[in-house]
Amino acid sequence: MTQPVNVTVTGAAGQIGYALLFRIASGQLLGPDTPVKLRLLEIPQGVKAAEGTAMELDDCAFDLLAGIDIFDDPTAGFEGANVALLVGARPRGPGMERGDLLEANGGIFGPQGKALNAGAADDIRVLVVGNPANTNALIAQANAPDIPAERFTAMTRLDHNRALSQLAAKTGAAVSDIRNLTIWGNHSATQYPDIFHAQIGGRPATEVVDDQAWLEDTFIPTVAKRGAAIIEARGASSAASAANAAIDHVHDWVNGTPAGSWTSAAIPSDGSYGVPEGLISSFPVTSAGGAWEIVQGLDVNEFSRARIDASVAELTEERDAVKGLGLI
Numbered sequence: 001m002t003q004p005v006n007v008t009v010t011g012a013a014g015q016i017g018y019a020l021l022f023r024i025a026s027g028q029l030l031g032p033d034t035p036v037k038l039r040l041l042e043i044p045q046g047v048k049a050a051e052g053t054a055m056e057l058d059d060c061a062f063d064l065l066a067g068i069d070i071f072d073d074p075t076a077g078f079e080g081a082n083v084a085l086l087v088g089a090r091p092r093g094p095g096m097e098r099g100d101l102l103e104a105n106g107g108i109f110g111p112q113g114k115a116l117n118a119g120a121a122d123d124i125r126v127l128v129v130g131n132p133a134n135t136n137a138l139i140a141q142a143n144a145p146d147i148p149a150e151r152f153t154a155m156t157r158l159d160h161n162r163a164l165s166q167l168a169a170k171t172g173a174a175v176s177d178i179r180n181l182t183i184w185g186n187h188s189a190t191q192y193p194d195i196f197h198a199q200i201g202g203r204p205a206t207e208v209v210d211d212q213a214w215l216e217d218t219f220i221p222t223v224a225k226r227g228a229a230i231i232e233a234r235g236a237s238s239a240a241s242a243a244n245a246a247i248d249h250v251h252d253w254v255n256g257t258p259a260g261s262w263t264s265a266a267i268p269s270d271g272s273y274g275v276p277e278g279l280i281s282s283f284p285v286t287s288a289g290g291a292w293e294i295v296q297g298l299d300v301n302e303f304s305r306a307r308i309d310a311s312v313a314e315l316t317e318e319r320d321a322v323k324g325l326g327l328i
């Protein structure tokens with residue numbers, strides 16, 4: 001029998017946690033042959049609810065679930081972790097931008113970075129979901145100097161999936177016919193969903209869409225502001241779709257992306273496409289052998305350049321702000 005993989009989930013008693021844990025335990029995160037041990041990390045007030053969720057996980061009798069432990073101490077929670085999903089953080093409410101959460105949430109990720117550094121397994125892979133995700137990932141990474149920097153990533157897969165779905169609805173194509181969309185930049189309203197390299201059924205997406213006004217005035221703002229639209233409609237921020245995207249991100253990171261297509265993830269920049277080295281920014285990425293790689297050599301037109309630059313400028317401001325707060 002394969003050794004179980006230790007998966008630590010923070011914010012396990014929250015709404016994303018509730019949508020996520022059952023899917024991890026059923027094998028959707030790592031695949032149908034990999035048993036998992038869940039390590040649920042909560043704040044003390046969240047432990048009782050996490051215990052309730054653990055009871056329900058038991059009641060599913062998942063074949064692949066090799067154990068559940070619950071912690072309120074990050075050092076214990078990340079001990080031996082192979083995969084860490086950093087979800088636990090405050091969600092925004094109506095009228096807020098995700099960056100407004102920096103002060104409330106930034107303080108969570110330094111201690112968690114230190115705890116990961118102290119005790120996580122050598123192959124640790126970290127996905128930050130808690131907002132503002134890119135900059136929180138930067139904070140965790142800065143506090144974990146012994147972990148390779150590229151193991152810290154932030155989630156823009158939900159934005160990517162939203163863009164796929166909007167483009168499918170506009171063109172009547174199946175989602176599976178669409179390839180090589182990209183989300184660039186920050187998981188915020190400045191993100192840039194780029195269809196200039198995308199293909200639909202083998203044809204350039206721009207040619208199939210053939211509607212620049214829709215691209216500028218509908219597609220880009222709909223994708224970029226979808227989180228706020230969900231909050232407005234549901235009265236709470238997206239949960240099941242966020243959990244789904246976290247599953248997609250880690251699944252592809254560990255198991256690889258399909259040949260001939262890429263996805264989007266926020267990973268540390270190596271300076272590609274003019275994004276300052278070290279910023280955790282969303283790129284077109286493929287994964288092979290358990291590592292993300294930025295797709296190279298794409299032409300970036302003027303329209304795209306301006307939008308990528310604006311989102312990267314916001315990331316730079318957030319990095320400077322957390323420097324100012326002494327978090328990195």
Ligand SMILES: NC(=O)C1=CN([C@@H]2O[C@H](COP(=O)(O)OP(=O)(O)OC[C@H]3O[C@@H](n4cnc5c(N)ncnc54)[C@H](O)[C@@H]3O)[C@@H](O)[C@H]2O)C=CC1
Pocket residue numbers: 010011012013014015016017041042043045046087088089090091092108128129130131132133155156158159187237238239242
């Ligand atoms: N990157 C993305 O695409 C998305 C990010 N998010 C973000 O994910 C985060 C979580 O959202 P929800 O689950 O809806 O929130 P929630 O409020 O339902 O749950 C958050 C949970 O985290 C726990 N928590 C708080 N501080 C913690 C700490 N230091 N350690 C461990 N647990 C802690 C809380 O007790 C709570 O149970 C929010 O910041 C939200 O904005 C949400 C949707 C998409």
Ligand SMILES: O=C([O-])CC(=O)C(=O)O
Pocket residue numbers: 091092098131158226227228230237238
């Ligand atoms: O919008 C929010 O605050 C939650 C989130 O990140 C999303 O749904 O993309």
